[in-house]
Amino acid sequence: MQQTDKPNLILIMTDQQRADTIRAHGYSHMHTPNLDRLAERAISFTRSFCSGVTCVASRSALFTGMYAHNTGVYGFNDWSHQRSWVHDLADAGYHCVNIGKMHVCPRDERLGFHERVIVENPTSRFAELGKSDDEWGRHLSLNKQNRPQDRHLTDPDWHAKHQGVPWHLDEHLHSDVFIGNSALAWIQRHRPKQPVFLQIGFTGPHEPYDPLPRHYELYKNRNVPTAVWKDGELDGKPPQHLAHQGLHYRIKHESTIDMAGASDDEMTEMRRHYYAKVTTIDEKIGEIMNALEENGYLQHAIVIFTSDHGDMLGDHRLPYKWLMYDSVVNVPLIVWDSSSQDGTRVDDLVSLMDIGPTLLEAAGVPVPPYMEGKSLLGYTQGRPPEPERYVFCEDNYLTMVRSSRYKLVHYTGQEENGELYDLQHDPHELNNLFHRSEFVAVKQELKEALLRWILRSTYRTTGYKTKSMRGPRWWPIQPPYRLH
Template sequence: MVDRPNIILIITDQQRHDTVAGLGAHWMKTPNLDRLVASGVSFGNCYTPSPLCVPARASLFTGMYPHSHHVTMNFYKWEPTWVRLLAEAGYHCANIGKMHTNPYDAPGGFHQRIVVENKDRPMFLDEPERAYYDHWDIALRSQGLTRPTRYARYKRDPAYFKEALGAYPWEYDESMHPDTFVGRTACWWLEERQADAPLFLEIGFPGPHPPFDPPRRYIDMYDDVDVPMPRTTAAELAAQPPAHRALRQNMIDKNFDCVAWKNDPSTEAIRRMRRYYAANVTLIDEQVGNIMSVLERKGYLKNAIVIFTSDHGENLGDHGHIQKWNMYDTATKVPLVVWSSDLKTRDVRTDSLVQLMDIAPTILDYAGVGIPAGWEAVSLRPVLEDGTATVRDSVYSELYRDHIQSGSECIVMRRDARWKAVWYLGESCGELYDLEADPDELQNLWDSKQHVQIRNEFVQHIQDWLIRGAIENREQNREKPQPAMAIG
């Protein structure tokens, strides 16, 4: 590969791993992502470091797990670290769309940011630090429009709000949809750019995060599509730890992100929600195709790496849950596709275990920038250049108590090639799944007498991993210059 390739990182929000037709989701309509799959490398076992937006993104942009970078909740302050290294190496760094930094407009090492945040976002005008109108807000206002919110939708039709499960047809012109706005803005920006420096461009789509709000023409594409439906049983729900019940009740009581969840949503409502979600993904797929066309026409793809992924998944009713905040694959496994005209490997699908944050050292590796010492992320270059290679024997994901996941102080998931265990701090309950025999994670083996040894081994691995991380952080902090102490 030629030195200093252009690097295009495309991140969606809350996209399940099983939403790309080219990777086996036959019900999906994703022709542009399918083309990337057909000529790139796809990772079938990419796991997020946290099934929560900000901790996951902070891991991706710091190269560390949440317990190391300490951004464990959505409202903690953070901004990227390694983008500055690319800028110092001569890259022109830009972000268009969602980053979910805090504050929202934190520079993060980028030369330019065009910020688009959550679709359903309260203004918090009584909290100046969180009151922020992004570029999409401004574009809407310039047309005399206001951003749709859960409050406006409930006020307009309370009965439908309670049944919709967050599924709403987009109510304005298609051009003003946030994902269309991000895609078109990225195309416009690329058309206008004149710089000769190599490009690092992060494009962040707000969807398919709820509300599930595609324009009508995308909804129509799924009218007759038989989308897969959840297979949740009373036995499965009964075997879940208490934290699951607390999470489910919080989602029912508080209508997060325009979703009024239920213990027993109707089959019709679930099917509509899943079709709208799929339609949101197809909208994004179309925008990815437009972006790739501009990149090709402008010559960027002659020497480029294009990476497509998401920060975490979405349960969509599987296991009785909506959104994320648990450790099922529906919430923790994400799509990851890497494409380059210079890759020797083509149409490769690897089951190598990797973490979302491994994208960071991979980018620095190909850009010729040194990977910071102490990073817990590892470069995927060996896998990209030899589809049979592996870089990890296990992956982790972690989650901490907040106002939504209120049932446990700390939840940690570890999985290897066959087994997945979920440990709850200070609790005797947990989760254990044999992914070889039970890939859908429907049978919790935590209390099985036949599986005590494997359960205990995984718990020991998790506890050692947390303690080792704390020790390494302590050593790194010890090496940093300490401020002088005042005397007297």
């Protein structure tokens, strides 16, 4: 291994993984021995929140360091023309590699990476978009197989399975196994001459929930948490919630899922498949970590594990993501620093926006003034920063501000609607307090926090927007003005 004063940087991401899916974090229904081993030597952030509740909105914010109101990427928009902190690492001498899902739009753009092994959602339809297949699709073709699509047309029991379908082909053909094996091959053949930034993106546990059959067997008769909901719950929430429930049943697509009509047993069985898919990924993560260690990459390194957003899994009798419940916005975040290997759990509010500044600080690269987050490296070095009072999330017309106790979700253009939850007394977000008179002061406080954040955030990105790349001018005051 080439010796350098700069650490190797490893970012492992899953897609659509909830925070309550790692056994070492207190969730005994999970079988995650490799993530457990990582967590036992690292900092685990129990209150880590994504910056968007769909794949592209979350990832574009994470990798640019800017929220949607500054980039315009509120949904499935093109964002590869934006500058990312991967560019900053590349300019600083890092060899930057992506293996697996990134969800760059357009798909094949580099975004600062020197190498990419592109794998997107297993049910993606590239031919219909006039594109060539991704690397996993070509792997299937070489093995005389096709992408598993349109199973709602070929499987008469598809809707009754609620996306829970164990993998049906040889193990090496599974998308996440392919991604893991591709990462292993790269680690074993690469001969580094410079520090490495390696991003590995798994496609799961995003639906369909298709674990390897032997991993499903681990959960087949296991008691797992049931979906949390109550009768009439959605009547007291904005109409988009009920519409979201119905939309995914009415659309004629492979992702169709009937949460309103699913029985408790059916939702629990769906969850078993989802949890088992996490275990499939956990196995590959263990192999990757072993290979990194055996090949010298971890002698001086930072390893971060996280996911872009979560999955409601039937909570509130709702599917997938799109809304801002904690089932979706609270994601796992583990930070391992080779210089400090004591396992610690931290309950401070943190954001996926903090990942870019963390990696840049570790690399000795100045954090651009337009980036929103703050480095988490101090937590691994015994100098934790002052905790944030709020975290934020943006996607489509929804904007969330969350404190340690309260959450407000603002509906742009529909100010008569909204969500307000007291998470201390209602951690499952079953009771919407938005229209309750006794919470007017709380709602006003959160709205003011949202306004201050939007104004500060918009101002600090002026250098990026005007292409000067310099920070905005702050009027000198005593003591020095602090952004955080």
